[in-house]
Amino acid sequence: MTIGRRIWAIPEGYIPGQSHGPGPEMTSHEACCILNASVKNAHVAITIFFEDRDPVGPYRFEIGPRRTSHLRFNNFDDPEKIPRDTPYSSVIESDVPIVVQHTRLDLRQADNTLLTTIAFPCD
Secondary structure, X not given: OOOOEEEEEEEEEXXXXXXXXXXXXXXXXXXXXXXXXXXXXXXXXXXXXXXXXXXXXXXEEEEOOOEEEEEEHHHOOOOOOOOOOOOEEEEEEEEEEEEEEEEEEEOOOOOOEEEEXXXXXXX
């Protein structure tokens, strides 16, 4: 049984520049949660798109077979850090089918805000 797709898109991205509370647990962040239910390693490439400049990436990750990984966009640094307080979109590509969920934890205020949705499957 195959679960997932090889190409996913998250059109809405934004990492708040401020947080209310101690880090790293209470740091505002964006994440993509990836499920690799296959029996092969998933080689994942993430490209970030901006409103006013060329795309950045790919950021490369490997997710083991029958494993999950929660990748915080805040921690991406190769080829460069993703800027805070800047709208962006992302395209996630894999050599095996995966499932991608997008999550944002916005802690700019004392009240937590959590947004989560399944990414858009493109293939």
